Amino acid sequence: MLNVFPRIPSPQTAQALHLAEQLESLARGPVAAQRAVQGRQLAALLRHARTHAPFWRARIDEATRRGNGQLQFDALPVLTRADLQTHFEQLRARSDELDARAISTARTSGSTGVPVAVERYAPLHEALYRAVMALEDRWSGRDGDTVTAVVRDAPDRAPTVGETWDGHRRATHVRNLIAHTPQALLDWLRAVRPTDLVTTPAMARRIAALALDGGGGPLPMQRVLTFGEVVDADTRHVVRAAFGARIVDRYTCEETGWIALQCPRHDHLHVLSGSVLVEIVDDAGRPCRPGEVGQVLLTGLHSFAMPLLRYALGDLAEAGGPCDCGLHLPVIRRVLGRERSFLRMPDGRLRLARLTGEHWRAVAPVREYRLVQYGDGLVEAFVTAARPLSPAELDALGAMLRTTLDPGLQIVVTPCDSLAPLARWKHIDVLRVDGPRPATAADLARQLTHDAPLPATGTRHDP
Numbered sequence: 001m002l003n004v005f006p007r008i009p010s011p012q013t014a015q016a017l018h019l020a021e022q023l024e025s026l027a028r029g030p031v032a033a034q035r036a037v038q039g040r041q042l043a044a045l046l047r048h049a050r051t052h053a054p055f056w057r058a059r060i061d062e063a064t065r066r067g068n069g070q071l072q073f074d075a076l077p078v079l080t081r082a083d084l085q086t087h088f089e090q091l092r093a094r095s096d097e098l099d100a101r102a103i104s105t106a107r108t109s110g111s112t113g114v115p116v117a118v119e120r121y122a123p124l125h126e127a128l129y130r131a132v133m134a135l136e137d138r139w140s141g142r143d144g145d146t147v148t149a150v151v152r153d154a155p156d157r158a159p160t161v162g163e164t165w166d167g168h169r170r171a172t173h174v175r176n177l178i179a180h181t182p183q184a185l186l187d188w189l190r191a192v193r194p195t196d197l198v199t200t201p202a203m204a205r206r207i208a209a210l211a212l213d214g215g216g217g218p219l220p221m222q223r224v225l226t227f228g229e230v231v232d233a234d235t236r237h238v239v240r241a242a243f244g245a246r247i248v249d250r251y252t253c254e255e256t257g258w259i260a261l262q263c264p265r266h267d268h269l270h271v272l273s274g275s276v277l278v279e280i281v282d283d284a285g286r287p288c289r290p291g292e293v294g295q296v297l298l299t300g301l302h303s304f305a306m307p308l309l310r311y312a313l314g315d316l317a318e319a320g321g322p323c324d325c326g327l328h329l330p331v332i333r334r335v336l337g338r339e340r341s342f343l344r345m346p347d348g349r350l351r352l353a354r355l356t357g358e359h360w361r362a363v364a365p366v367r368e369y370r371l372v373q374y375g376d377g378l379v380e381a382f383v384t385a386a387r388p389l390s391p392a393e394l395d396a397l398g399a400m401l402r403t404t405l406d407p408g409l410q411i412v413v414t415p416c417d418s419l420a421p422l423a424r425w426k427h428i429d430v431l432r433v434d435g436p437r438p439a440t441a442a443d444l445a446r447q448l449t450h451d452a453p454l455p456a457t458g459t460r461h462d463p
Contacts, residue, residue, distance in 0.1 A: 007167045012130070013165065015127055015130075015131075016127065016130035016131045016133070016134050016165070017131075017134055017165060019127060019128065019130075019131035020131040020132070020134040020135045020138070020165075022274070023131060023132070023135055023272065023274045023275075024135060024138070026273065026274045027270070027273070027274070027327045027328065027329050028326060028327060028328065029328065030328065031328050034273050034328065034329070037273075037274070038273055038277055038301065041301045041302075042073065042277065042299065042301060045299075045301060045302075045303070045304065045307055045309070046060065046071070046073075046309075048093060048095065048304055048307065049093060049307035049309065051093075051095070052093035052094055052095045053090065053091055053092060053093040053306075053307055054090045055083075055087045055090035055091045056091070056093075056307055056309065059076060059077060060076070063075045063076050063077075073310075074279075074285070074310075076309055076310050077310075078285075078297060078310050078311075078312045079308060079309060079310055079311040079312065080312050081116050081312070081314065084116040084117070084118065084255075084311075085116055088117065091306050091307070092119060092305070092306055093304060093305060093306060093307055095304075097304075098121055098304060098305060099123075102121060102122045102123055103119050103120070103121055103122065103305045104119070104120060104122050104125075105117050105118070105119050106118050106119075106120060106254045106255070107254065108253075108254045108255065116255070118254070118255045118303075118306050118308065119305040119306040120257075120300075120303065120305050120306065121302070121304050121305040124302045124304070125257060125302070128257065128258070128275050128302065129257060129258065132257075132258045132261070132272060132275070134165045135261065136225075136248075136250060136261050137164065137165060138165075139261055139262070139263075139264040140223060140225070140248040140262070140264070141223075141264070142196065142222075142223060143164070143168065144168050145168045145169045145170070146164070146168070146169075146170045146171070146194075146195045146196055146222075147170075147171045147173070147192065147193065147194045147195050147196070148170060148171065148172045148173070148194055148195070148196045148197075148198060149173050149174075149175070149188075149189055149192050149194035149196070149197050149198070150172060150173065150174045150175070150197075150198045150199070151174075151175050151176075151177045151185055151197070151198070151199035151200075151203055151207075152174075152176075152177055152198065152199060152200070152227075153176070153177060153178065154174055154176060155174070155176060156174060156175055156176055156179070157172075157173075157174035159171055159172065159173045160172050173188075173192050173194070175188055177199065177200065177203050182203070182206040182207050182210055183210060185203075185207055186207050186210050186211055186216075186219075189207065189219060190216060190219060193219075194221060195221060195222045195223070196221065196222060196223045196224070196225060197221055197223070197224045197225070197243070197245070198224075198225045198226075198227070199224070199225075199226065199227075200226060200227065200228050200229050201226045201228075201229045201230065201231045201232075201235050201247070201249075202229055202235075204224050204226060204235065204239050204247070205234075205235045205238055205239065205357075206367075206368070207242075208238045208239045208241070208242035208243060209238055209242070209357075209367070211242040211243075212238070212241060212242050213386075218241070218242055218243065218244060219242065219243055220243065220244050220245075221243040221244065221245040222245055223245050223246060223247075223248050224239050224243060224245045224246070224247050224248070225247075225248045225249075225250070226247055226248070226249045226250075227249075227250055227252060228252075229428070230335055230336065230337045231247055231249045232356065233356070234356035234357045234358070235247065236267070238357070247262075247267075248262050249262045249267075249269070250262065250269075251269050251332065251335055253298070253313055255298070255300070255308060255311060255313065256276055256298050256300035256303065256308060256311070257275070257276075257300070258272050258275065258276070259271065259272065259276055259278065259298065260272060260278070260332055263323060263325050263327065263331075264325055264327070265323075265324070265325040266323065266325065268320050268323070268331050268332060268333045268334065269331070269332040269333075269334075269335070270323070270327050270329040270330070270331060270332075271329050271330040271331070271332060272329070273329050273330060274301075275300070275301055275302060276298060276299065276300055276301060277298070277299040277301060278296065278297070278298060278299075278330060278332070279296070279297040279298075279299075279310065280292075280293075280294040280295070280296055280297075280317055280318075280319045280332070281294045281295055281297060282294045282295075283295075287319075288318075288319040289319060290319050290320055290321035290331075290333070291318065291319070291321075291333070292318070292319055293316055293317065293318045293319075293336060294316065294317070294319065295312060295315075295316060296312075296313050296315040296316065296317050296335075297310045297311060297312055297313075298310075298311045298313055299311070314338045315335060315336070315337065315338055316335075316336045316337065316338070316342070317332050317333075317334065317335045317336060318332070318333040318334050318336065319331070319332070319333065320332055320333035336352055337352075337428075337430075338428075342430070342432070343371065343373050343379065343405060343409070343430065343432065344373065344377065344432065345405075345406050345408070345409070346377065346406060346408035346409065347408075351405070351406070353371055353405060353429070353430045354404070355369075355371075355401075355404060355405075355429075359400060359404055360383070360397070360400075362400070363393065363396045363397050363400050364383075364385060364389050364393040364394075364396065364397060365385050365386040365387060366383050366384070366385050366397070367384045367385060367386060368383070368384045368419050369381060369382065369383045369384075369419075369429065370382045370419050370428065370429055370430070370431070371401075371429065371430045371431070372431050372432075372433060373430075373431070373432045373433070374433055374435065374436050374437045375433065375434045375435050375436055376436055376437070377409070377410060378410050378411075378412065378436075378437055379401070379405075379409055379410065379411045379412070380411075380412050380413075380414055380437060381397065381398070381401060381411060381412070381413045381414065382414050382415075382416045382419060383397065383413060383414070383415055383416065384415075384416050384417065384418060384419055385415065388415070389415050394413045394415065395413075397413045398411045398412070398413050401413075
């Protein structure tokens with residue numbers, strides 16, 4: 001298009017920008033107005049679900065009966081992954097308002113269990129997806145001409161140049177995160193010299209650590225945009241040291257799409273109330289207060305093809321209080337990860353494994369780790385290191401873990417050549433599995449995931 005002013009956007013871009021303006025207006029408006037908008041949208045979704053999805057008709061009618069003719073939303077039973085797997089056909093909602101040709105199927109990675117499939121209505125889902133992308137650019141300060149390097153589960157792609165939402169140029173370079181070593185990716189980034197890096201937190205941490213550890217020194221960037229995994233304080237620190245960049249995180253899932261974006265001013269997340277209803281509830285199903293950790297329940301407010309009401313994603317998160325950034329959206333102080341990423345202590349309590357790189361590096365030159373707790377309580381720590389570790393260092397790592405986590409845990413440390421991502425690309429640091437410790441690494445790979453091996457070469461070291 002001719003370079004003219006005022007700029008004339010394409011119809012698709014104009015739609016995305018208009019939707020983004022509506023979402024921004026809602027985010028900065030009164031909380032009461034947000035709740036009213038969500039209430040109207042939720043009422044429309046419930047009517048649609050009851051009319052067109054047999055699974056929801058039964059649940060909604062039963063909850064209404066128990067409420068003496070009044071439906072209380074939080075009285076609906078939680079929708080589980082098992083429900084999605086078992087009742088897929090009954091959960092589908094078909095009506096004359098939905099063009100069946102525009103319904104697509106999304107599948108989860110299955111990184112911590114059996115994958116699930118959900119259906120979504122593409123015209124709604126894709127329009128909202130583009131709008132939130134524009135909103136994220138605005139909140140993260142991603143404006144002007146940029147060079148973006150993308151390292152993710154996608155084929156390598158030659159550089160492309162496109163126009164941003166505000167009319168600037170964005171050159172995008174893509175590399176597959178599995179096909180290339182972290183060192184090769186660092187070398188590529190030095191050649192590309194991006195203003196922005198888009199990748200997983202684990203990959204950002206690997207590349208940043210290489211840059212600082214004899215890899216040519218810091219590589220200046222403006223932002224590192226992360227997805228797909230939990231971002232911890234250690235990752236933020238290493239990334240800032242290597243790139244001088246702030247991590248900008250987002251919270252998404254295949255089932256509902258966008259959930260929350262990082263605050264423009266702080267590291268916590270703001271729920272995108274215009275498209276999703278998020279509940280954080282305790283073990284009794286009560287809403288968590290700020291500072292409390294609970295289970296995340298999602299309701300996709302535009303999930304008309306397959307209504308997702310109070311869906312238990314499997315994540316645990318900490319609720320947050322009001323924010324001073326000007327956005328009046330609900331706050332998720334931090335996402336702690338999947339429930340299966342918590343270790344079970346000898347007294348039966350679940351506890352987040354609060355480990356940072358410094359815990360490991362204080363003992364030995366550990367680069368990566370993965371803790372796997374088996375059904376009998378045994379914890380196996382798989383580690384990769386800059387050099388072969390001595391038996392004394394392996395013993396010391398086991399002692400550090402017992403001191404940091406719980407003295408009563410039984411822990412073994414296994415040196416590895418590498419730790420492959422789970423389910424093609426996700427790197428998970430802590431995982432509980434149901435069975436006993438397998439006899440071989442191949443058996444463990446089959447137990448952990450359906451489609452990704454876990455290279456765990458080397459002799460197991462049982463202190």
